Amino acid sequence: MQSLSASSTAGVLLDLSGAAILLLAFACLASKLFNRYVAYYGAQSVVLAFAAGTSAVAFHSAELWILAALTLVIKGLAIPFAARRVLVGQLALKRDAAMSTGLSTSLLAGGALTAFAYLVTRPALLPHGTAAAAVVPLSTAVILLGALAMVVRRHTVAQLIGWLIVENGVFLGAITLVATFPFIVEAGIFLDIVAGVLIMVVFVSGLTRQLAEASATELRELRG
Amino acid sequence: MTTLAILTVLAPLVGPAVALAGVRARASALAQAGGAAVALGCAIALLTTLAGGRPLQGWDGFLYADSLSGFFLLTVAGVTLLAALGSISYIAAQEDSGELGAFQVKLYFTFFGLFAALMLASLETGNLGLLFVLVEGSTLASAALVGLEGRARSLEAAWKYVIISSLGVTIALAGTLFVFYSASALHPSSNLALTWPYLLAHAPALAPQSLRLGFLLAVVGYGTKVGLAPMHTWLPDAHAEAPSPASAMLSAALLNVGMYAIIRFLAIAHARLGGTYPRAVLLSFGFASIVIGALFMVRKGNFKRLFAYSSVEHMGIIAVALGFGGILGLYGALLQVLSHALAKSVLFLASGDVSLRFKTREAAGVSGLLAAVPVTGGALLLATFAVLGSPPFGVFLSELTIVRAGFARGSPIFPLLLLALLGVAFFAFARTITAMVTGGPPEPAPASPYRDRAAVAVTAAPLILGLAALLVLGLWIPAGLDAVLRQSVAVIG
Numbered sequence: 001m002q003s004l005s006a007s008s009t010a011g012v013l014l015d016l017s018g019a020a021i022l023l024l025a026f027a028c029l030a031s032k033l034f035n036r037y038v039a040y041y042g043a044q045s046v047v048l049a050f051a052a053g054t055s056a057v058a059f060h061s062a063e064l065w066i067l068a069a070l071t072l073v074i075k076g077l078a079i080p081f082a083a084r085r086v087l088v089g090q091l092a093l094k095r096d097a098a099m100s101t102g103l104s105t106s107l108l109a110g111g112a113l114t115a116f117a118y119l120v121t122r123p124a125l126l127p128h129g130t131a132a133a134a135v136v137p138l139s140t141a142v143i144l145l146g147a148l149a150m151v152v153r154r155h156t157v158a159q160l161i162g163w164l165i166v167e168n169g170v171f172l173g174a175i176t177l178v179a180t181f182p183f184i185v186e187a188g189i190f191l192d193i194v195a196g197v198l199i200m201v202v203f204v205s206g207l208t209r210q211l212a213e214a215s216a217t218e219l220r221e222l223r224g
Numbered sequence: 225m226t227t228l229a230i231l232t233v234l235a236p237l238v239g240p241a242v243a244l245a246g247v248r249a250r251a252s253a254l255a256q257a258g259g260a261a262v263a264l265g266c267a268i269a270l271l272t273t274l275a276g277g278r279p280l281q282g283w284d285g286f287l288y289a290d291s292l293s294g295f296f297l298l299t300v301a302g303v304t305l306l307a308a309l310g311s312i313s314y315i316a317a318q319e320d321s322g323e324l325g326a327f328q329v330k331l332y333f334t335f336f337g338l339f340a341a342l343m344l345a346s347l348e349t350g351n352l353g354l355l356f357v358l359v360e361g362s363t364l365a366s367a368a369l370v371g372l373e374g375r376a377r378s379l380e381a382a383w384k385y386v387i388i389s390s391l392g393v394t395i396a397l398a399g400t401l402f403v404f405y406s407a408s409a410l411h412p413s414s415n416l417a418l419t420w421p422y423l424l425a426h427a428p429a430l431a432p433q434s435l436r437l438g439f440l441l442a443v444v445g446y447g448t449k450v451g452l453a454p455m456h457t458w459l460p461d462a463h464a465e466a467p468s469p470a471s472a473m474l475s476a477a478l479l480n481v482g483m484y485a486i487i488r489f490l491a492i493a494h495a496r497l498g499g500t501y502p503r504a505v506l507l508s509f510g511f512a513s514i515v516i517g518a519l520f521m522v523r524k525g526n527f528k529r530l531f532a533y534s535s536v537e538h539m540g541i542i543a544v545a546l547g548f549g550g551i552l553g554l555y556g557a558l559l560q561v562l563s564h565a566l567a568k569s570v571l572f573l574a575s576g577d578v579s580l581r582f583k584t585r586e587a588a589g590v591s592g593l594l595a596a597v598p599v600t601g602g603a604l605l606l607a608t609f610a611v612l613g614s615p616p617f618g619v620f621l622s623e624l625t626i627v628r629a630g631f632a633r634g635s636p637i638f639p640l641l642l643l644a645l646l647g648v649a650f651f652a653f654a655r656t657i658t659a660m661v662t663g664g665p666p667e668p669a670p671a672s673p674y675r676d677r678a679a680v681a682v683t684a685a686p687l688i689l690g691l692a693a694l695l696v697l698g699l700w701i702p703a704g705l706d707a708v709l710r711q712s713v714a715v716i717g
Contacts, residue, residue, distance in 0.1 A: 156387075163387060
């Protein structure tokens with residue numbers, strides 16, 4: 001298990017992907033429209049799949065290719081499209097303005113968390129000159145931003161996608177820090193994510209239906 | 225041995241198989257209990273073979289079991305059996321009254337079996353990555369149980385549970401990543417590096433900084449599942465809204481699985497970083513949990529929430545015991561795991577009977593239990609004193625051991641603080657339960673929710689079994705169990 005140097009082509013590409021993933025996490029945090037929030041998450045996953053592909057070339061690993069493909073198909077395409085069709089379409093979630101803090105406050109908090117991520121992961125933890133030293137602070141920041149999105153967003157679907165952003169951050173760390181977990185573990189993680197999304201969607205639609213029924217009852221009681 | 229290990233995991237899946245075949249609740253629950261009994265038998269058999277000291281290893285480290293795993297397997301399988309026995313009348317009564325539809329009954333047994341199997345499997349793996357996968361899987365299976373009743377409240381609790389726990393476990397995955405990375409100087413093959421026996425054996429070569437970060441993240445992450453404060457916020461809601469046998473599984477089995485994961489990380493961190501840092505982490509989270517648990521127990525209200533906060537408190541006590549360390553502290557922690565699991569199973573199963581009869585989960589709505597339902601009322605009262613650490617039950621012995629471990633460490637401040645907090649918890653908890661148990665029964669007496677007398681008798685079975693085991697643990701620790709506990713302590717170091 002060799003470590004990637006930061007100046008190699010793969011190292012530079014990973015670094016750039018990491019920066020793009022962080023920017024897209026900020027975009028998620030800042031977007032007011034639900035459609036865009038989901039679209040930014042999808043774009044982030046596509047970049048992550050590219051990063052996994054880069055890592056696969058650098059480490060000559062067939063398993064990483066499979067993971068890159070899985071990332072692209074499941075996280076990049078299937079989850080965002082399903083989220084848009086099922087949730088935005090059927091549940092009629094057009095806007096997602098529900099944040100418990102103001103937009104600028106949450107962006108400032110995001111900036112502070114990014115600085116914190118650099119502070120924690122930089123000194124003495126990672127050897128200088130490796131790709132990991134550049135990317136791990138980025139992935140830590142993405143984890144923190146995902147968690148922040150879960151905290152400030154009021155809507156359940158937005159919280160769900162916040163969790164997926166955290167997962168993306170962990171995955172980015174995994175492919176640069178240690179090349180990969182054993183394949184069976186990575187496959188299990190994917191299975192967990194898919195099962196998790198499914199079960200959460202069931203809860204969300206159940207909650208939405210319950211709330212709709214509750215408000216309808218109130219309307220009926222005001223008759224006469 | 226491998227066959228035994230596999231059988232332990234697969235046996236609880238009998239319930240789902242039978243339920244999916246379209247059998248009604250009572251028969252499915254009987255099958256589930258049969259499966260759980262087989263699992264418990266296999267766990268005991270596995271434990272006796274492991275007691276020789278040689279761990280079971282296979283499949284590149286994906287399969288690994290030693291005395292510590294065996295001890296937790298025994299606990300989880302035992303709780304599963306009690307909860308499955310408790311499900312027989314509880315779910316059948318809910319099916320008869322129409323509160324649960326046929327589809328919901330199917331869902332219940334499917335996820336109950338899956339939940340048990342995933343927890344047992346997570347105790348049998350040496351691979352820290354696979355541990356994450358299985359623990360997250362058990363979160364998802366149990367979330368379905370929490371949301372089973374489909375009311376807005378239970379869906380909200382299930383949502384809160386699944387989103388907080390998933391985030392927590394993902395943080396634990398990030399911690400696993402850093403622990404994995406700390407081993408990169410060893411240049412191991414990737415499968416081996418993630419197995420914890422390998423990491424423990426090569427602890428001196430691990431990079432301390434990233435191990436330190438990894439341990440902290442793992443404690444925060446798996447601590448979310450354990451219900452350590454301040455990551456405990458999902459716990460009271462989920463425990464209160466789940467069907468009672470499922471609450472027993474959550475409190476007495478799932479929390480312990482999270483604690484098991486923390487213990488594995490603790491062993492590695494202890495071997496490399498020495499005692500000070502891991503001890504400080506565990507004592508902080510532990511005392512925070514005891515304080516939060518004890519204070520929230522003072523408030524009267526939903527009795528299942530009361531039990532849930534008591535779980536937060538007890539997990540805190542176990543974390544403190546691990547923080548005290550030493551042979552005494554670790555021994556006490558493990559004994560506390562087992563005795564708390566038994567006492568809490570009895571409490572939640574008894575609460576299931578109470579909530580079915582009185583149609584409320586509010587303590588204020590219940591009185592005169594001893595007069596109205598003597599067996600359940602008596603079990604509730606006895607289990608209450610057991611869980612609060614009264615002699616002659618198991619929790620008394622384990623808490624005494626833990627306090628002694630605290631004094632043995634030198635500074636008397638921590639054990640004295642622990643005793644004071646236990647006093648607060650005792651007062652708060654006992655106050656609510658005695659009010660429920662004593663007094664005259666309500667007029668008119670609540671109708672029996674069960675079909676016949678046999679069903680009533682079946683509700684008593686897990687209560688009596690659990691209390692009997694708890695009493696045995698308080699009076700005398702069987703030599704075999706003592707040997708297992710000592711070996712497990714040696715594993716942790």
